[in-house]
Amino acid sequence: MVTKIRYGNTNTFFIRGSKKNLLVDTDYAGTLPLFYKAIKENGITAKEIDYVLATHYHPDHMGLISELMAQGVNLLLAEPQVRFVHGSDAIFAKEPQLGYKPIDDTSAVILSPDKSRAFFESLGIKGEIICTPSHSKDSISVVLDGGICLAGDLEPYEYLGAYEDNKALNDDWNRVMSYSPGIVYYAHANEKYF
Numbered sequence: 418m419v420t421k422i423r424y425g426n427t428n429t430f431f432i433r434g435s436k437k438n439l440l441v442d443t444d445y446a447g448t449l450p451l452f453y454k455a456i457k458e459n460g461i462t463a464k465e466i467d468y469v470l471a472t473h474y475h476p477d478h479m480g481l482i483s484e485l486m487a488q489g490v491n492l493l494l495a496e497p498q499v500r501f502v503h504g505s506d507a508i509f510a511k512e513p514q515l516g517y518k519p520i521d522d523t524s525a526v527i528l529s530p531d532k533s534r535a536f537f538e539s540l541g542i543k544g545e546i547i548c549t550p551s552h553s554k555d556s557i558s559v560v561l562d563g564g565i566c567l568a569g570d571l572e573p574y575e576y577l578g579a580y581e582d583n584k585a586l587n588d589d590w591n592r593v594m595s596y597s598p599g600i601v602y603y604a605h606a607n608e609k610y611f
Contacts, residue, residue: 419565419602424448424455427477427604430567431456432559435541437467440490441559441567442604446480447515468493468526468540472569473556476505478604483518492525493536495546499527501555530557547592551585558589564599573606 420431425444429452432439444452453463469486470493471479486492494502502522509517528536533546544561552570559567571593572586580586593601601609 419561419567420459420461421602421608422452422455422459422461424451425477428602429455430559430602431459431461431466432542432561433465434537437540437542438465439493439537439540439542440466440469440485442472442478442569443469443481443485445477445515446509446512446517449481449484452481463488466490470495470546470559471498472558472567472604473553474498474501474504475553475570476508478569479505479520480509480515480517483520486521486524487518492520492522494522494525494527495533495548495555495557496527496529497548497550498555498557501553504555547596549589549592551583551589558593560593560596560598564597566593566596566598566601568593568601569604571603573603574601574609 418433422429425448427442427444429443430441468491469482502520506519509515530546530548537544546557547560549556549558549571556569571589574590599611
């Protein structure tokens with residue numbers, strides 16, 4: 418079961434597995450009180466979040482990860498994301514009032530996307546991570562067997578015709594569509610039904 422949570426500028430998704438639960442994306446640093454309010458409104462407690470995964474490491478997708486980790490949430494990293502985890506540190510350093518602490522990625526569970534299905538299965542979630550790097554080299558999407566795709570900042574499908582020559586974006590959408598999604602959730606746009 419997927420719950421869409423909005424408490425800032427970025428949609429966050431809570432995936433309830435039969436064994437463990439996964440949060441996909443967070444919003445900007447400094448939004449933790451809004452996050453707590455939003456999950457409560459959706460019947461979710463902070464203790465239910467076992468893992469957190471960012472679709473990529475831009476500041477509006479990972480700003481709360483270090484705070485969640487301090488409360489016992491485990492970090493999942495797709496292998497292509499490892500070298501990008503600290504890419505937003507300098508941005509947050511310019512806003513000390515946010516109280517951002519860099520992510521301690523030394524304890525992260527690092528997943529090869531092609532082996533992510535087995536890990537998700539251990540959580541009781543049927544799905545996997547796929548690389549969708551047209552937005553940024555560390556961008557991933559989560560595809561679930563029930564026909565749901567969490568696409569992060571992947572440029573919306575309906576915009577494909579606006580690009581004259583964007584092979585990377587077309588490749589990403591071909592990859593996503595090979596899973597026959599019934600619904601694609603975006604971080605900053607309304608969901609798309611197929």
